[in-house]
Amino acid sequence: MAKIEFKGLTKRFGSLTAVDHLNLTIPDKSFVALLGPSGCGKSTTMNMIAGIEEPSDGQILFDGSDIVRVPIDRRGVGYVFQNYAIFTHMSVYDNLAFGLQVRGLPKAQINAKVQQVAELMRLEDRLDWPSGTLSVNEMQKLAIGRSAIVEPSIFLLDEPLSNLDAAFREFMRTELKHIQRQLEQTMVYVTHDQIEAMSLADHIAVMNRGVLQQYGTPADIYSRPANTFVAMFIGSPSMNLIPCQITTEGETELLDVGSAGRIAITDDALRQAARAAPSRDVILGVRPEVLDLVPRAATGLGLQLEVDLLEPIGPRTVVHLRSGDTEILAVKDKRYGTQELEAVTAIPPQAACRLFDRRDGRVLGGA
Amino acid sequence: MRPSPAQIALRYVLIILATAIVLIPILWMISLAFKPYNEWQTAATGVHWWPKNPTLGNFEYIFTGQTEGLVVSLDFTAVRPIFASLLTASLGTILAVIVGTLGAYAVSRFKVANNLPLSVLQLRLFPPLAVMIPVMIMWAYLGMIDTWWGLSLIYTIVTLPFSFWLMKTFFDEVPLEIEEAALVEGCSRFRVFWKVTLPMVKAGIASTILFVFILNWSDYLMALLLTRKDWVTIPVYMNALATAMSGQLYGMKAALGLIAAIPPVILGLSIQRYLVRGLTFGALKQ
Numbered sequence: 001m002a003k004i005e006f007k008g009l010t011k012r013f014g015s016l017t018a019v020d021h022l023n024l025t026i027p028d029k030s031f032v033a034l035l036g037p038s039g040c041g042k043s044t045t046m047n048m049i050a051g052i053e054e055p056s057d058g059q060i061l062f063d064g065s066d067i068v069r070v071p072i073d074r075r076g077v078g079y080v081f082q083n084y085a086i087f088t089h090m091s092v093y094d095n096l097a098f099g100l101q102v103r104g105l106p107k108a109q110i111n112a113k114v115q116q117v118a119e120l121m122r123l124e125d126r127l128d129w130p131s132g133t134l135s136v137n138e139m140q141k142l143a144i145g146r147s148a149i150v151e152p153s154i155f156l157l158d159e160p161l162s163n164l165d166a167a168f169r170e171f172m173r174t175e176l177k178h179i180q181r182q183l184e185q186t187m188v189y190v191t192h193d194q195i196e197a198m199s200l201a202d203h204i205a206v207m208n209r210g211v212l213q214q215y216g217t218p219a220d221i222y223s224r225p226a227n228t229f230v231a232m233f234i235g236s237p238s239m240n241l242i243p244c245q246i247t248t249e250g251e252t253e254l255l256d257v258g259s260a261g262r263i264a265i266t267d268d269a270l271r272q273a274a275r276a277a278p279s280r281d282v283i284l285g286v287r288p289e290v291l292d293l294v295p296r297a298a299t300g301l302g303l304q305l306e307v308d309l310l311e312p313i314g315p316r317t318v319v320h321l322r323s324g325d326t327e328i329l330a331v332k333d334k335r336y337g338t339q340e341l342e343a344v345t346a347i348p349p350q351a352a353c354r355l356f357d358r359r360d361g362r363v364l365g366g367a
Numbered sequence: 368m369r370p371s372p373a374q375i376a377l378r379y380v381l382i383i384l385a386t387a388i389v390l391i392p393i394l395w396m397i398s399l400a401f402k403p404y405n406e407w408q409t410a411a412t413g414v415h416w417w418p419k420n421p422t423l424g425n426f427e428y429i430f431t432g433q434t435e436g437l438v439v440s441l442d443f444t445a446v447r448p449i450f451a452s453l454l455t456a457s458l459g460t461i462l463a464v465i466v467g468t469l470g471a472y473a474v475s476r477f478k479v480a481n482n483l484p485l486s487v488l489q490l491r492l493f494p495p496l497a498v499m500i501p502v503m504i505m506w507a508y509l510g511m512i513d514t515w516w517g518l519s520l521i522y523t524i525v526t527l528p529f530s531f532w533l534m535k536t537f538f539d540e541v542p543l544e545i546e547e548a549a550l551v552e553g554c555s556r557f558r559v560f561w562k563v564t565l566p567m568v569k570a571g572i573a574s575t576i577l578f579v580f581i582l583n584w585s586d587y588l589m590a591l592l593l594t595r596k597d598w599v600t601i602p603v604y605m606n607a608l609a610t611a612m613s614g615q616l617y618g619m620k621a622a623l624g625l626i627a628a629i630p631p632v633i634l635g636l637s638i639q640r641y642l643v644r645g646l647t648f649g650a651l652k653q
Contacts, residue, residue, distance in 0.1 A: 103553060
């Protein structure tokens with residue numbers, strides 16, 4: 001029904017470039033999250049899809065046709081605003097019926113549709129309430145219902161869950177996924193919460209300072225970050241980024257992590273990445289979850305570290321490791337039996353490691 | 368901290384004092400309006416608060432031109448000025464609020480006419496007195512002296528800055544997202560204005576109408592300079608309520624003042640529910 005494409009999409013506000021040459025294709029009926037810290041251009045991108053902002057440059061295509069010149073009221077998108085933008089001077093019913101009334105549908109049809117959506121959103125007993133008296137959670141449901149009722153082929157959600165309390169947020173997260181499946185829309189979702197993005201989206205577009213950092217499936221972005229920004233932004237705790245130097249000893253490449261020792265590269269992909277490095281200064285990226293901790297061994301396979309701190313977080317324990325300036329986190333299960341100040345060797349499984357160029361943070365050796 | 372009894376007592380004294388300062392002149396006017404001629408002629412009976420022989424004679428005199436006990440009859444009653452005041456003040460208010468509302472919306476929502484707000488304000492930078500003589504000459508050339516439209520027009524012009532600026536602050540308070548949400552739903556610009564934004568500033572329109580109407584209603588200067596006889600308004604007429612034999616007709620002036628207070632009070636009461644209702648309270652969760 002609606003595939004969205006951005007071609008060289010750019011938005012400048014004075015000297016500030018909010019979105020910089022964005023190229024992205026959002027497939028039909030997919031659920032895509034635009035993820036990034038505040039000010040990364042994700043909301044501006046949404047506003048350009050909806051027609052609230054006009055691009056400074058580039059194209060937006062819905063199913064192949066450029067819609068940049070199409071006025072806001074003709075684009076047929078649904079938009080749920082971060083602050084809900086409820087028409088507080090109207091009743092809940094009138095809010096829901098608004099889009100249908102604009103389209104001039106017959107009264108009976110509007111009535112039936114409003115009932116149906118109200119039931120879906122569990123607002124059926126609130127219909128004649130003044131919408132200003134609803135709770136935040138109900139306003140949120142009303143905002144989604146009001147946009148969903150006209151069944152737009154493109155549904156935009158701008159941080160819809162950020163104002164909700166934790167329990168209801170979990171509930172709405174699953175609810176949104178259901179709604180999207182049911183209505184079969186292309187859903188674009190803006191969030192700064194990586195967990196929300198990971199759990200909801202089919203694809204995630206990570207943005208920073210107006211530039212697309214990476215676009216891929218949640219699993220892909222999680223395990224194969226394209227640069228150090230994505231590596232830092234995704235995952236909690238985030239990926240360990242260990243500055244190191246590439247050295248060679250005979251035929252073997254090694255990663256020198258200063259006082260923590262050296263790691264001989266055994267994995268082919270990692271070796272290729274190391275050979276592709278334009279300089280010797282690189283960053284080794286390894287997820288805390290995959291790091292193996294063993295009692296101190298004298299192999300050249302791991303980093304010699306000391307347990308600095310143990311942080312039990314429910315089912316798991318975050319192990320803070322240190323050697324000189326090098327700080328590394330590992331995540332182990334709850335029963336992990338180690339003591340603070342204990343000396344351990346952390347062995348990064350090399351297939352799960354990424355090497356980044358230390359100058360621009362980009363991943364080495366191709367995706 | 369809980370105030371001491373002495374503090375509470377002091378507060379009440381101050382409140383009573385403040386209330387008295389506001390209310391005593393009004394009470395005096397009411398009392399005066401119902402006093403017969405010989406009672407407001409203070410030289411005759413001395414000052415007293417309440418009329419000893421309450422009478423409607425003052426009202427009778429300004430509406431019919433004569434009353435018992437007053438030899439001189441009035442050849443120009445208050446009926447026509449009351450009508451003139453009602454017409455010109457209302458028309459001036461309606462026009463000023465319509466034009467001001469549309470202009471304020473444009474300036475509040477579109478990046479157009481960035482200098483307009485200030486240049487509108489410029490109309491108020493001069494005291495009306497400073498521009499009234501040129502205006503009078505212009506109006507005379509245009510044949511607008513002593514016409515209902517001439518007076519309504521100057522009321523519109525003079526109160527436009529108020530309605531414009533008041534409405535602008537009300538529109539500025541309506542979040543952009545509200546309108547964007549309506550636009551995205553497929554609403555045209557005009558319909559958004561009519562169905563969404565305007566209802567949200569209802570309270571603002573109500574208070575603007577009241578404010579502008581009171582300004583127009585109580586104008587003396589402009590009506591004095593721009594009318595002669597046909598469209599003399601209440602304040603100008605009131606000033607002329609005097610006779611050579613009896614001097615200033617205070618009782619009649621008070622009666623007319625009482626009547627003049629009615630329209631603003633009615634207007635105020637009828638829009639009260641909008642004045643107290645919160646604006647866009649709760650529309651947004653920040």
